[in-house]
Amino acid sequence: MSGERLLDIRNLSVTFGGLNALHDLNFHVDEGEIVSVIGPNGAGKTTFFNMISGMVRPTSGNILFEGESLVGLDPNQVTARGIARTFQNVRLFANMTILENVMVAQHCRTKQGVWGALFQSSAFRREEQAIREHGEKVLGFFGNRLVGYRLDQPASVLSYANRRRLEIARAMATGPKLMLLDEPVAGMNPKESEELTGLIGKLRSEWGFTIVMIEHDMKVVRDVSDRVVVLDHGETIAQGSYEQVSTDPGVIEAYLGRPAEESS
Amino acid sequence: MTAAAVDTAPARSMLDQDWRKLINWGLIVALSQVFIALSNMPVKLDDRILLEPVLSLGYLSILWLPAVVGYSVGKEKMLEGVVARAKGIADIFAGALVGLIGGGGLSLLVVLIDNFDLRDPLVNWSPQTLEVLTFDGSVASGVLIWLLVGAGLGAVGGALLVLPDLARRVVRSIALVLLAVSILESVIRDLSEKPQLEGVTDWIYFIRGGLAIKGAIAIAIVTAAYVLFGHARVRETRASFQALEGPARTKANTVVIAVGGVLLLVLPMLVGKITNELLANVGLFVLLALGLNIVVGLAGVLDLGYVAFFAVGGYTTAVLTSPNSPGYSPELPWFLVVFVVVVLAGLSGLLIGAPVIRMRGDYLAIVTLGFGEIIRLLFLSDWLSGWTGGAQGITRVPGVQVFGLATVRGTDPKAVFYLVMVFCAIAIYISWRLERSRLGRAWMAIREDESVAEAMGINTVNVKLMAFVVGAVLAAFSGAIFAAKVGAVFPQSFIILVSIIILVVVIVGGMGNIVGVIAGAVVLIGVLGGPSQPGLLQEFSEFKLLIYGALLVWMMLKRPEGLIPNVRRSRELHQDEFLQDAWLKGELDTDDDGGEVAPA
Numbered sequence: 001m002s003g004e005r006l007l008d009i010r011n012l013s014v015t016f017g018g019l020n021a022l023h024d025l026n027f028h029v030d031e032g033e034i035v036s037v038i039g040p041n042g043a044g045k046t047t048f049f050n051m052i053s054g055m056v057r058p059t060s061g062n063i064l065f066e067g068e069s070l071v072g073l074d075p076n077q078v079t080a081r082g083i084a085r086t087f088q089n090v091r092l093f094a095n096m097t098i099l100e101n102v103m104v105a106q107h108c109r110t111k112q113g114v115w116g117a118l119f120q121s122s123a124f125r126r127e128e129q130a131i132r133e134h135g136e137k138v139l140g141f142f143g144n145r146l147v148g149y150r151l152d153q154p155a156s157v158l159s160y161a162n163r164r165r166l167e168i169a170r171a172m173a174t175g176p177k178l179m180l181l182d183e184p185v186a187g188m189n190p191k192e193s194e195e196l197t198g199l200i201g202k203l204r205s206e207w208g209f210t211i212v213m214i215e216h217d218m219k220v221v222r223d224v225s226d227r228v229v230v231l232d233h234g235e236t237i238a239q240g241s242y243e244q245v246s247t248d249p250g251v252i253e254a255y256l257g258r259p260a261e262e263s264s
Numbered sequence: 265m266t267a268a269a270v271d272t273a274p275a276r277s278m279l280d281q282d283w284r285k286l287i288n289w290g291l292i293v294a295l296s297q298v299f300i301a302l303s304n305m306p307v308k309l310d311d312r313i314l315l316e317p318v319l320s321l322g323y324l325s326i327l328w329l330p331a332v333v334g335y336s337v338g339k340e341k342m343l344e345g346v347v348a349r350a351k352g353i354a355d356i357f358a359g360a361l362v363g364l365i366g367g368g369g370l371s372l373l374v375v376l377i378d379n380f381d382l383r384d385p386l387v388n389w390s391p392q393t394l395e396v397l398t399f400d401g402s403v404a405s406g407v408l409i410w411l412l413v414g415a416g417l418g419a420v421g422g423a424l425l426v427l428p429d430l431a432r433r434v435v436r437s438i439a440l441v442l443l444a445v446s447i448l449e450s451v452i453r454d455l456s457e458k459p460q461l462e463g464v465t466d467w468i469y470f471i472r473g474g475l476a477i478k479g480a481i482a483i484a485i486v487t488a489a490y491v492l493f494g495h496a497r498v499r500e501t502r503a504s505f506q507a508l509e510g511p512a513r514t515k516a517n518t519v520v521i522a523v524g525g526v527l528l529l530v531l532p533m534l535v536g537k538i539t540n541e542l543l544a545n546v547g548l549f550v551l552l553a554l555g556l557n558i559v560v561g562l563a564g565v566l567d568l569g570y571v572a573f574f575a576v577g578g579y580t581t582a583v584l585t586s587p588n589s590p591g592y593s594p595e596l597p598w599f600l601v602v603f604v605v606v607v608l609a610g611l612s613g614l615l616i617g618a619p620v621i622r623m624r625g626d627y628l629a630i631v632t633l634g635f636g637e638i639i640r641l642l643f644l645s646d647w648l649s650g651w652t653g654g655a656q657g658i659t660r661v662p663g664v665q666v667f668g669l670a671t672v673r674g675t676d677p678k679a680v681f682y683l684v685m686v687f688c689a690i691a692i693y694i695s696w697r698l699e700r701s702r703l704g705r706a707w708m709a710i711r712e713d714e715s716v717a718e719a720m721g722i723n724t725v726n727v728k729l730m731a732f733v734v735g736a737v738l739a740a741f742s743g744a745i746f747a748a749k750v751g752a753v754f755p756q757s758f759i760i761l762v763s764i765i766i767l768v769v770v771i772v773g774g775m776g777n778i779v780g781v782i783a784g785a786v787v788l789i790g791v792l793g794g795p796s797q798p799g800l801l802q803e804f805s806e807f808k809l810l811i812y813g814a815l816l817v818w819m820m821l822k823r824p825e826g827l828i829p830n831v832r833r834s835r836e837l838h839q840d841e842f843l844q845d846a847w848l849k850g851e852l853d854t855d856d857d858g859g860e861v862a863p864a
Contacts, residue, residue, distance in 0.1 A: 053719055079721035093712040094839075095832040096705075104705040108721030114730065117701035118694060124701070131702070150853075154835060157846050159853040174721050 004031040004066075006178055006210050007052070007083075012061030013234075014051060021047045022234040025061070029178065034204060034211045036221045038245075039231035040254055045214045046088055048231065049180050052212075053085045054078040065178070080108040084176035086167040088183050088214070094156040098146055101155055101166060102135040105173035138173045139166075141199070141207075161188050165196075172207065179203065181213040185220050197223050218246075230254065275352030281361075289337045290362045293329050293414075294369025300326055301373060304388040305807055306396045312803050313474030314446040320474075321447070321803060322396060330366045330414045334359030334421025356422040363418020364411060370397065371407040378403045434491045441487045446475045451800055454536040528685065532678045540677035542790060544749065545797040547684030548742050550785040553769045554691040554778065555738030560767070561776035561830065562699060563731035564711030565621070566629040568763055569636020573736040575758035576612045577743025579643055580605045582658040582753040583651060589658050591651035598664040598748055605740045612639075613736030617729045624714060636763050644755040657754035664748045674749045687741045694734065695778050707731055708832070761795045768812055772819050774826030776833050783828050788812070 009027040013020065022044045029035050037045050050056040052063060054075040063070040070078055093101050110131060116124030139146040142165045150158075155166060164184060171179055184200065185193035197220050203209045215221050221228060222242045229239040232254040238245050245251055300306070310322035319327075338355035340348070374397050376382070382389050398406030424432055445452065449469060456465045468479030475483075508516050532540050552574060559567045583589045584601045596604075616639075620631045643652045652658065663673025664683060672679040698704050706727045709717040718724045747753050765788075773784015792808050793799030804811060819826070825834040835842045846852045 055715065055719065074723075075715075075718045076721050076723045079719060085719060087716070091713055091716045093709050093716070095712060095836045096708055100705055100708070104709045104717075104722070105720045107702065107706050108723075110702055112702050114698065114703065114734065117697045117703060120697070127702070153851065154832075154842075156835070156839065156843065157852050162853055170720065 005029075006031045006033075006066060007212070008064040009052075010062045010064070012051065012058050012063065014047060014056060014059045020234050022051070022058075025231075025234070025236055027229060027236065029210055029212055031177075031210055032204060032208075033226050034200065034213065034224055036225040036228045037212060037214045037231060038216070038218075038221060038228060043231040043254075044234040045231055046182060047234075049085060049182055049212075049214065052078070052180060053083060076108060079174050079176075082175070082177035083180065084171035084174040084178070085180040086164075086171050086182050086184065088186070090160075090163045090167050092155040092158075092163055092166055092170070095154050097152050098139065098155055098158070098166060099132070099135055099151040101170050102138050102173040103131050105170045106131050106134060106175065109175045135173060138169045141169060141172065141202075161192050164188065168199075168203075172203070172209075176209060178210045178212065181211060181215075183214055183216060185215065185217050193217055193220055196220075200224050222246075273347045273349045275350040276354040278354050278357050280354060281358055286337065286358055286361050287365065289333055290365025291369075293333050293362055293366030297326050297329055297366050297370050298373045300329075301370065301393065301397060302386055302388060303807065303810065304390060304393060307390060307392045308806060309803055310392075310396055313470070313472070315442075315480055316470035316472075316474035316476055326370070327413065327417060330359075330363030330417040331421040333366075334362050334418035335424050336421075337362050338422055338425045351425040355425045356419050359422025359425075360415045360419035363414040363416070363421070365414075366418070367410040367412070367414025370410045370414070374398060374403055374406050374410070430492070433495075434488050437491045438484045438487045442475070442480055442483060445483055446480075448800060449473060449475075450802075451539060454539050455534065457536055458534050532681050537677060540681055542798075542800065544677045544680040544684055545794055546786055546790045547681055547688055548746055548749075549766065549769060549789040549794055550688050550782050551684065551691055551742040551745075552739055552766045553773065553781045553785045554688070554695055555735040555742070556766050556770050557776065557778070557781045558695055558698065558738070559731050559735035560770055561781070561833075562695075562704060562711070563707040563728055565728050565731060566625070566632070567732070567735070568629050568633040568767065569616070569639070569760075570632075570735070570739060570766055571758050571760065571762040572616065572636045572639035573609055573612065573739035574743040574746070574762065575639055575643060575753075576609050576736070577605050577740030578747040578753045578758070579652055579658070579743075580608050580740070581744040581747040582661045585748070586658050586661045588653075588660040589651070590649075590653050595662075598662075598744070602741070602744055605744045606737050609736045609740030610733050613733035614729065617732035617736075621725055621728045621732065633760070633763075636760060640755055640758045640760075643758070655755060657752055659752040661747045661751050661753065663751075664745075672748065674751050680745070680749045684745055687745065691738050691741070692778055694738070698734065703727065703730060712836075757796070759795070765789075765795050765812070768816055772815065772826055774828040774830060774833075776830030777826070777828055780826050780828035780830065784826065787827065788815075 005028055007027075007029040009025060012022055012025040012027075014022045025048070027048075037048065039045055047056060051058050052070070054070065054073050054077065058071060061071075065078075065081055065083065068081075070081065070083075073081070093104065096104065110127055112121075112124045112127050115121070116127075136147060136151070139151070142162075145162055146166055146169060155163065158166060164187070168179075168181065168184060171181075181200070185196050188196065200211060200213070200220075201224055203211060213221075213225075225242060227239065228242050228245045230237050230245055230248070230251050237250045237254060238248045240248075305325045306322040308322065309325055310320045312321040313319075314321055314324060338351065338358055374394070377389065377394050377397075397410075399409055401409075424435060427435065445468070453462075453465050453469070456462055468475060468482070470476045470479075505516055532543060535543075552570070555573075556567065556570050559565050559570070581598065581601050583592060584594055584596045584604060585598055587593055587595055616632070616635045620628055620635065623631060642648055644654060646654070663671040663676075665671055666683075670679060672683045674680065699707075706717065706722045709720065709722060710724055710727060714724055746757070750757070769784040769788050770781055771784075772788060773782070774780020789797070789799060791800045792811055793802070793805055798805055799808075823829075825837050843852065
């Protein structure tokens with residue numbers, strides 16, 4: 001299943017003022033992989049996502065997606081190429097309904113404009129129907145949590161876990177090849193995060209998405225990842241399978257600090 | 265009161281007051297009254313008799329304050345689980361105190377202007393101010409009267425709270441109806457002309473203006489009878505209408521819209537020229553407000569230079585239709601010109617929009633403000649005056665030839681109104697369809713969170729630009745009709761004030777809601793008047809901007825979502841209350857595995 005190199009990041013650096021948020025980072029994802037990015041707070045993980053999705057421009061280096069550079073593209077162009085993301089602090093359109101949230105996410109996959117809407121052309125109505133159906137299908141991925149009477153409720157009434165689910169559904173609706181999930185299980189209880197772990201696997205097996213995920217919950221990371229990349233101070237300090245990474249002395253040091261007698 | 269004691273807390277004793285609040289409100293009343301007095305409103309409006317021979321509009325402009333504040337100061341905010349307090353003598357006393365402090369403020373003013381010449385700092389002050397404020401008597405009697413009247417009206421306001429619900433409703437309705445009937449005298453006389461009802465109006469009104477006492481009593485009786493006997497039935501009908509759902513509701517809505525449409529078609533035939541002129545002006549502003557609503561209400565792009573597109577529409581029409589157009593004068597028929605107007609307005613929307621649309625929030629507002637002025641100054645400038653006539657403008661813009669059947673021009677406001685209605689209908693259709701389309705959803709998303717909308721694949725620049733262009737086209741329609749109606753265009757018709765007033769209309773009416781925006785235009789433009797158009801209350805035209813400002817401040821404090829709000833917008837502005845309601849109704853989502861997870 002895995003094979004083609006989907007995302008290839010070469011010598012990527014970004015500096016904010018004098019701060020090296022990311023430094024000479026090399027990273028790649030093959031099609032069909034699930035890769036977890038871990039690291040202590042402030043390691044540059046979210047900056048890394050912001051850079052791929054076009055919200056932050058890299059200072060140097062290159063991001064290749066399917067062999068083409070993403071550097072300099074606007075976030076909407078990146079999404080149109082097939083990269084969708086979620087946000088660490090859930091950012092839904094809180095006053096739009098749940099269905100509208102996933103409908104609006106299909107914007108870059110649809111094309112009807114002013115004239116279609118004004119004259120209610122058959123193409124327009126077909127497209128609206130398709131948008132709606134696809135939206136419901138995406139929401140249906142989470143069982144009956146987000147469908148039925150919930151469809152027409154504003155997103156703000158959702159519980160925290162369901163907001164996270166809706167964010168994933170919204171990202172799915174953009175029709176991506178690669179999904180960037182920023183702490184998908186943060187704030188969920190153990191049962192919910194276990195369920196979501198299963199769903200992340202299904203995102204690959206049933207929907208064919210390639211996934212890069214930032215996560216702090218090591219149980220989720222262990223259960224779902226093919227490969228784990230560890231960032232610290234904007235640099236990759238280790239990568240490999242969960243077992244390799246979790247026993248790597250550099251990683252343990254980054255998380256726990258150097259034992260007192262060695263640091264002197 | 266004892267019967268109701270089960271669910272009300274006992275009344276307060278007279279001296280058990282929130283003194284700080286009372287003094288605060290008293291001072292507010294005092295300051296407002298002094299301000300109104302110094303704005304010269306009482307003098308200017310003293311000739312306008314409301315109730316012969318007791319009350320003029322001038323005095324009313326001051327006297328409403330103690331009564332209204334005396335009433336509202338005793339009102340309590342009712343929250344879930346709070347027990348209502350029985351109203352009693354304490355509330356009457358509180359109202360009286362507030363009114364008394366207000367009267368004290370006016371008394372102080374009377375003494376001041378009697379002893380000092382305030383003409384220099386206060387330009388609106390005139391000797392008549394003193395005459396009006398002392399009721400043409402001595403200063404001492406004036407002071408005494410203000411204190412007594414203030415306390416008395418405050419007490420009346422407070423006493424309203426003590427009355428049982430039904431009685432209060434009757435009194436309030438009578439007051440409002442009397443106010444409306446007396447203020448709208450000229451309109452009612454105008455309306456009564458066609459159906460030969462002049463006998464009735466002559467009986468109600470005093471011959472030289474103002475309600476006659478007998479007329480007032482008759483109206484009070486009719487109103488009371490309606491509130492007591494007819495009101496419940498009306499409310500029932502409305503409730504059963506609102507209870508309808510699904511196809512029945514759609515059907516009922518269609519009927520209501522159809523009836524409303526027919527009424528609108530018939531209305532101009534029933535009223536006289538002045539009212540028709542007013543309707544035509546309201547229509548022009550409805551059109552403008554609908555356009556701005558797409559830009560501000562739907563896409564959330566705060567455009568303060570909206571008048572620019574109104575000007576583009578007006579000038580394009582004038583240049584292409586008028587024989588007096590200085591540079592180029594093809595004298596095309598209006599209906600052909602409208603197509604040119606659409607194209608030019610769209611282009612100018614793109615031209616102005618493209619550089620500013622990448623900005624966000626306040627920056628965008630300020631830049632659009634600048635562009636609005638630039639367009640007006642361009643039309644005024646030497647550079648373009650060869651085509652636009654500079655300060656002289658373009659005159660002799662012909663009316664609209666409707667396929668040889670009729671000519672629509674300013675001298676026939678009824679025809680103008682029909683023309684405006686056609687374009688309003690188009691604008692309503694456009695707003696309605698676009699709001700429920702892919703584009704409308706993208707606008708909503710941008711209004712909520714622009715960065716996230718962009719990350720979800722929406723080309724925010726293009727989509728916002730589209731809102732700008734659609735808004736520009738609607739404004740240009742309005743400009744084209746305006747030029748034909750007035751028969752001329754001048755740069756001073758397109759000042760910044762027009763932009764501001766349209767924005768106020770949209771905000772007060774209810775941003776993002778088509779019905780709300782129309783209501784806003786009817787209330788503000790119809791009642792108060794547009795930037796240079798008179799409204800129903802022609803007497804207030806001098807104080808129009810003052811009232812606009814006061815109304816805007818009051819709306820922002822009390823009802824920021826507008827008169828008839830957009831559902832999403834009011835959700836946004838009252839998120840806490842909305843979530844609380846959802847929680848009370850059990851609609852709030854708790855996770856299915858039981859444990860409610862704390863929100864972030």
